[in-house]
Each structure stands twice: as C-alpha cells, then as structure tokens.
Amino acid sequence: MASAAIFSSLRRRRSPSLEAFLAPVDLTGVALIETLAAVASELQTTFSDKKLPFQRRNSRSLIRKVEVFIILLEFLRDSRSILPTSAVLCFKELYLLMYRSKLLLDYCFHSSKLSLLLQNHSISGNFHDLNQEIYTLLDVLPLDELNLSDDVGEQIELMQKQARRSKLLIDKHDEALRLNFFSFLDEFENDRIPDPVELQSFYVEKLGFQSPKDFVAEIEFLEEQINHDGDLEPTVSVLYGFVALTRYTRFLLFGFEDEEVELESRKTKKKPKKGLVTQEIAETFFTVPKDFCCPISLELMRDPVIISTGQTYDRASISRWMDEGHTTCPKTGQVLLHNRIVSNRALRNLINQWCIAHEIFYDPSDNADSHSESLAPASASKASIRANKATTSILIQQLEQGTEFVKTIAAREIRLLAKTCRQNRADIAEAGAIPHLKALLSSPNPVAQENSVTALLNLSIYEKNKAVIMEGGCLRSIVEVLRFGHTTEARENAAATLFSLSAIHEFKKRIAEEDGAIEALSRLLREGTPRGRKDAVTALFNLSTHVDNYQKMVDFGAITALVYTLGVEGIGEEAAGALALIARQPVGAEAVGNEEMAVNGLIGLMQCGSPRAKENAVVALLELCRTGGTNAAHRVLRAPALANSLQKLLFTGTKRARRKAASLARVFQRCEHSSSLSSGQGSRDAGFGGEVSVSMSISVPVV
Numbered sequence: 230m231a232s233a234a235i236f237s238s239l240r241r242r243r244s245p246s247l248e249a250f251l252a253p254v255d256l257t258g259v260a261l262i263e264t265l266a267a268v269a270s271e272l273q274t275t276f277s278d279k280k281l282p283f284q285r286r287n288s289r290s291l292i293r294k295v296e297v298f299i300i301l302l303e304f305l306r307d308s309r310s311i312l313p314t315s316a317v318l319c320f321k322e323l324y325l326l327m328y329r330s331k332l333l334l335d336y337c338f339h340s341s342k343l344s345l346l347l348q349n350h351s352i353s354g355n356f357h358d359l360n361q362e363i364y365t366l367l368d369v370l371p372l373d374e375l376n377l378s379d380d381v382g383e384q385i386e387l388m389q390k391q392a393r394r395s396k397l398l399i400d401k402h403d404e405a406l407r408l409n410f411f412s413f414l415d416e417f418e419n420d421r422i423p424d425p426v427e428l429q430s431f432y433v434e435k436l437g438f439q440s441p442k443d444f445v446a447e448i449e450f451l452e453e454q455i456n457h458d459g460d461l462e463p464t465v466s467v468l469y470g471f472v473a474l475t476r477y478t479r480f481l482l483f484g485f486e487d488e489e490v491e492l493e494s495r496k497t498k499k500k501p502k503k504g505l506v507t508q509e510i511a512e513t514f515f516t517v518p519k520d521f522c523c524p525i526s527l528e529l530m531r532d533p534v535i536i537s538t539g540q541t542y543d544r545a546s547i548s549r550w551m552d553e554g555h556t557t558c559p560k561t562g563q564v565l566l567h568n569r570i571v572s573n574r575a576l577r578n579l580i581n582q583w584c585i586a587h588e589i590f591y592d593p594s595d596n597a598d599s600h601s602e603s604l605a606p607a608s609a610s611k612a613s614i615r616a617n618k619a620t621t622s623i624l625i626q627q628l629e630q631g632t633e634f635v636k637t638i639a640a641r642e643i644r645l646l647a648k649t650c651r652q653n654r655a656d657i658a659e660a661g662a663i664p665h666l667k668a669l670l671s672s673p674n675p676v677a678q679e680n681s682v683t684a685l686l687n688l689s690i691y692e693k694n695k696a697v698i699m700e701g702g703c704l705r706s707i708v709e710v711l712r713f714g715h716t717t718e719a720r721e722n723a724a725a726t727l728f729s730l731s732a733i734h735e736f737k738k739r740i741a742e743e744d745g746a747i748e749a750l751s752r753l754l755r756e757g758t759p760r761g762r763k764d765a766v767t768a769l770f771n772l773s774t775h776v777d778n779y780q781k782m783v784d785f786g787a788i789t790a791l792v793y794t795l796g797v798e799g800i801g802e803e804a805a806g807a808l809a810l811i812a813r814q815p816v817g818a819e820a821v822g823n824e825e826m827a828v829n830g831l832i833g834l835m836q837c838g839s840p841r842a843k844e845n846a847v848v849a850l851l852e853l854c855r856t857g858g859t860n861a862a863h864r865v866l867r868a869p870a871l872a873n874s875l876q877k878l879l880f881t882g883t884k885r886a887r888r889k890a891a892s893l894a895r896v897f898q899r900c901e902h903s904s905s906l907s908s909g910q911g912s913r914d915a916g917f918g919g920e921v922s923v924s925m926s927i928s929v930p931v932v
Contacts (some may be wrong), residue, residue, distance in 0.1 A: 258312055261320055266302040268327045269295050276334050282437075283345040283403045284337050287356035290398075291330055294363055297388045298323070304381045312375075319370045326362055333359065341450035342436050343471060346407045350399060357397045364392035406435060414470045417615035428478045444479035448472055466610040469649075473616035480623045480642075485635040519841060521580050524560045525550060525774070526732055527767060527803070530580060533573040537566040541573050549734050561885055617646055618656050625657075628665035633674060640669055640680035647687035654691035663688065663701050670706040675715035682710050683722045689729040699736055704743055712749040717758060724753055724764035731771035741778040751790035754800075762794060766803045773807040782811060783820040792821070795830030795846075805834055805845035812852035821853055822861030828853075828868050835874040843878055844886035851893045866897060 273295050281288050305312070312320070333355055337345060345352065367389040372382065409431060416423040432438045438447075451472050523530050523543035532544040538558040542550075550559055551568050558565060620642075627639040643662055646653050662684070669681035685703060688694045698704075711723035727746065731737050740746055747769070754765035769787055772778050782788060788811065791804040808827070811817035821827050834846040850871075854862045865871065875897075878890040 258317075259306065259309060261317065261324075262302055262306045262312075265320055265324055265327070266299065266306055268324065268331075269299045269302060272327060272331050272334070273299060275331075276338070279338060281334075281337050282342045283349070283406075284352055284356065284400065286400055287353060287398055288334060288337060290395075291334070291356060291359060294360075294388055294392070295327070295330065297384050298327075300381055301377070301385055304378065305375065308376070310376055313371055315369070315371050316375060319366055322366055326359065326366065330359055341447045343410070343447050343475065344450055344454060346403065346410060347468075347471065349403050349407050353397060353399045357395070360392055360395050364389065364395075367392065406431075409435075410471075410474075413474055414467075414610075414612040414616075417470070417474070417612040417619075418610075420615065422619060425481055429482055432475075432478055432482065441479055441483045444475055444483075447475050448479075451475070466613075470610045470612035470616065473613035473620070476642075477616045477620040477623075480620060485627055485631060485638050518583065521576075521583065523547075527770065528732060529584075530576070533576045533580070534570040535573050536570055537568075538563045541576060544570065544572075562888070614652050614656075617649075617653050618660075621646065621653075621657050621660050621662070625660050625662050625665065628662065628669075633672070633677070636665075636669060637672075637674055637677040637680060640666060640677060640684055644680050644684035644687060647684055651691055654688050654694060658688055658691070658694045658697050663694075663697055663703065667701060667703045667706055670703070670710055673715075675719070678710060678714060679716050679719040679722070682707065682714070682719050682726065686722050686726040686729060689726055692733075695730050695733050695736065699730060699733075699739065704730075704739065708743050708746045708749065711753070712745050717761065720749075720753065721757065721761040721764050724750060724761065724768055728764060728768035728771060731768060734775065737772050737775040738777050741772050741775070741781050747772065747778075747781055747787050748785040751786040754787075754790040755793055759799070762797065762800050766791070766794065766800045766807070770803045770807040770810075773810045776814065779811055779814050779817045783816060788817070788820045788824060792824045792827045792830055795826075795834055801830075801834050802839055802842035802845060805831060805838075805842055805849050809845055809849035809852055812849055812856055815856055815858075818853055818857035818861060821849070822857040822864060828864050829870075832868055832870050832874055835878055836870070840883050840886070844883050844889070847875075847878060847882070847886055847889045847893060851889050851896070854893065854896050862896075 273292060276288065277292055277296075333352075337352065367385065372385060377385065413423045413428065413431070432444075438444060451468055455468050455472070521529055523533075523546050524540070525542055525546035528543065530541070530543040533541050534544045534547060535541050536547060536558060538561055540558055540560050542559070547559075547570060551565075556565055557563060624639040624642050624646075627635050628643075631639060643657055643666070647657055666681045666684050666688075669677050670685075672678050672681070685698060685707065689698055707723050707726050710719055711727065712720075714720040714723060727740055727750070731740055750765045750768050750772075753761050754769065757765060769782070769791065773782060773787075788808070791807050791811075794804045795801045795808075797804075808821055808831070812821050828850070831846040831849050835843050835850075838846060850865055854865050875890050875894055878886055879894065880887075882890060
C-alpha cells in the first residue's frame, strides 16, 4: 500500500508519460537492449552524482546495481547476440523495474526532507522490495544462454549473491533524526514547549533549513500530502502535528523581518493556491449538497434533527423557529403534531464523510453525540493543537507590537491558521487576536486589510466567536471594508463575514441597521464578481429572515438587486427565496410588485431553474398574490408564460413546489371565476378588483 501510494504521489508531481509504466511490447532483440541501456544510463547519470538528503545507503546500493546492469546491457548490445525468448521476457520486466527505480529515486530527491524522515521505514521497504525483484529477475534470467564474457558474468553473479543476502536496511542516522523529531511532538503532547536551542539544532544544523522559504516549502509539501496522499504513513493526524511544529519553529527562529518572508507574501498574493481561505469558504458555503444544508439557514448542518413532519433541519435553526411560536413545518407548511426533535445521526455521518472526502473540516455542534463534542476535528492531534497555540501567541504578540509589515504577515498567518480547524479558531479568539485584527481593517495597506477581514471571516465560522466579533465593535469596520475596501477580495470577504455573523438570529437586525450595510450588499449583488454575488445574495437572504429588516431592504435597494439577479445562474435560487420571505409582509410585497421585472424573472426561474429555485419562485409568486393586493395579483395573472409553467410544475416539481403551485392555481381559478361574475353582473371582485381577462385551464393534481 505504501509503495503504491508513493509512486502515485510522484506521478502526480512529475507526470511521466504512460510509456513509463508499460513494457516495450514491440521491441525485441537489439532494439530492446539498446532501449534498456539508454534508460539505465539516464538513471545512472541523473542520480550517481546527486547527494540525496536521506536514504543515501539504499539509493547508492540501487545505483550500483543499475551500473552492473549497464555493463551487461552494453555487452549484449555490442555482441549483437540473438536473445532467447525467456531472456526477452526478463529484459521487458527489467524495463519496468528500471522505471520503478527511477520513480523511487525521484521521490527521494524531490520530496521534502521531513517527508522522507517521516516515511523512513516505508521508503526503506520500497528499496528492499526492488532489491528482491532484482534477485528474482536474475534468478530466472538464462545467463548460460547469453554467452557472457567472464568478467561480465562474474559481476552479474556477484550482484545476484548480494541481492540474495540483502536485508531490509534502515539507516541508523535517519532513524535517529526521525525519533528526534517525534520527541518534539511528545513535548507538545505533554504540554511542554520544546527547547528552542534543540529546535534550531534539528532544523538548521541537521536538516539544513537556512531561511523561512525552506520552512514554507516543507509545510506546503506536507499539506499536499495531507490533502492527496491519505494512505501514506504516518497518519493524517500526525502530519498535522508536523505542519504545526514546523510552522511554530519557522517563526520562533526567523521571526518576521526577513526578505524571504516578504517574497513569499507577494507570491501568495499573486498566485492563489488550492485550499486558501477564500476558496475554502466559497466551497463550504455554496457547493455543498443541498440535502446537507439546513432549509432555514442554508448553512451546512452541524446537528441535523428530524421534526414530526419527517423534515430535517439544523437543531439551532428549528429550535429558534419553534421558540418564536411557529406551529408549522417551515418547508412543507404542515402543522406540527408536537415539538419533539430527534437527532438524524445517519445524515450527520454522511455529512462528516462528505467533508472528509472534499477536504472540508466538519464543525459539529456542541449538542451532537459525545464522540463529536471535541473542539478539534479527528484529524488534529493534541500536539498540533499545542504547537498551533504556541504559534498563535507569537503571532498575536507581533500583531500588537510589530511594524506595519510584520502585522500584515501575522494577520496572514492567523488567517491561514483559522481555516484549519475549530480548535484553532477558538484558541486564536481566546488569545485576543480579534481586537488587533479589527484595527487592521482600517489599514491603508490593501494586503493587511484583506488578510485581517479574511481572518475574521474564518474565526466567525466558530459559533462562539460570532458574539466576540460583534461585541468587540467589529461590525462597523467590517461594513466599512464592504463599502470601501481596497481590493475586490476584501469586499467579498467582508460580505461573507456578514453572512456568517447573520447566522445568529439576534445579529440580523443589528447588521441591517448598520449604516450602509444593506446598500453595499445590494451593490455587490448587482456589480460583483460571481463569487461576490454569491456572498451578497446569501447574506441578504439571511437578513430577510428577520421581519424587522424588510423596510430597510426596500429603502436601500435590496429588492431591486434581488430581482436583477433572478436570472443569474447559481444566484437566482437564493434571490427567489429571499423575495418569497420579503413578500410575506405588505411593505415587502408592495416593493416586489412594483419591480417591473419581478414577475417575469420569477416565472423564468420556474421554467429553467433548479428544483429548489422553481420551488422558491412559485412560493414568491404565491406570497405576492396573497399579500401584494390587486395590482400585484393582476400582474402575476396577466403573465403570458405563467399557465404553462404552472401546469408543468404541478406534475414535475418537488413535493412542496407542487403543493404551492396547486395553491397558486386555485387562486387564479377563483380570480378567473370572480372575473366572469364581474363581467356578467357588472360588479367587481372584492378580493382582486375584477377585470381579470386571462383565461386559464389548469388541472390541479392531489398532492
């Protein structure tokens, strides 16, 4: 398993051609020998003069065997001998063996030093496996039929004897270094800080790390291994400890005022990388399966529970719904038989598995089962938590006392630390980072501002930090970044932060009341990038779930912006959902009804949107008719495409969509009937004002 994982890992990094893994089936005789000789010579030339950081004895032994094969192949090439069939088969196997040797040596040369140390046993095992294959190959190779010269034959026989006697070789020096490294993790595991002098001796003197750039390269390599090579040894939980220790040592030994750190900062700024916070947040908030999101909050459910109607919600959201006096199911509208809720453990396990598969850290609720109550995810070891906590102390000290440049670097590192796990978010806030990050929000330095607002975004994912951010006076500064931020990413991440904070019901009103917040979100929804629009629409949706916010959303252009984006892919669904909520109140329904494109936009979503978008659209139209009065009802009724869209939705929509479509169809039928009476009796329908000229024939199924 380890061998396959190493070769798989290297193939991803080096991307050799397919021919590297296939025997040359079309080659025989001299052509096969010449090809093999070229491959072996290239391997020997590439690695004989290179000094590998570790596995030196194993690699030198393998290269010496390759050199003996070169002597054999050159003799056969020069002699032009006819090879027996059994020899041809052996040499084709040798072709594969040479390439496997090249892959292993490549891995040892291009991997990080720590990675080689940590896999010392498994890599040594790979060298031993190759040695055993060489012995097997030589054992079946018909040497007597090759007519070898005495000197060549003697060298082959000697290599065969050595291969037969060889045992697994684990370099004592490499193993001592590996154990030395694990001893530092044991120190953190036992709540002790390793001796800085010993850390310097290990990293600088023994491993040869001379600059922060060396540490960054090690961290990036280990993080890639965590993300893609989960079947390698050691386990992912231990790898997190290695990353945390290396990050801590970097700042302990080299601090911040270093030219290489500044260079790395610029590189990170110019070249986004997989797993950066903005991408992580976007993935977490917007591409998770809909069944994993709470229908109320739209967030990934931390503690999914089932209510009496059989629907699943996040515990916090449905509990708040019931506490507010509601007696119906938010999704189906059915009357609740009782208020008891039952944990949906099966769904929580599926969510957890999906998060692991997509490299998203699952943040389970404090109300979940006891095995999920730990602040740290299963992939974070105690050593990594302690090391990250020590790193956090260094970073916050620099946030408080450092130069402007050092504060920028510290904010960036806190931003990256806060993305990894819930425990880090809790520790960073507890250590007092939030007030210092708030101060950087008003920095004239674009990088400092972007790092600080994104760090706050990541910290806000942890539920308890939301109150710390709000009570710490950060809201005003976050809104200022949303309105006037130096970079697009800073403004987008400010919007995402408001979305995260608005998950707490009592904060929704405070956010909406903050001067310029709704107006800036509306502008971002109309004019932002695709990712910025998603941040804005989800934030506005959350704010629209608070009844006291409707007037402000009308006054500051949110309704217009939501209508404007109904036809935008990936956004229209949430926009229609927000309009459906707003249209429940007269002031909101009137504003939606006054928007020229609202009805056509919602009908268009009913025709071409996702199942949930169609559901939200028909709900919005129904609420508009019920609450918006005569003019709104007439505008909906006169839409020429409505009848066909409604008929189709009645038979193809979701269960809730069919039920809402049936209700809307009945409204139209009553409206049509009232119109007929009005034209026959000279009176007007009291409910819709009469003069309804559109005839609709809709078959309403039983749902």
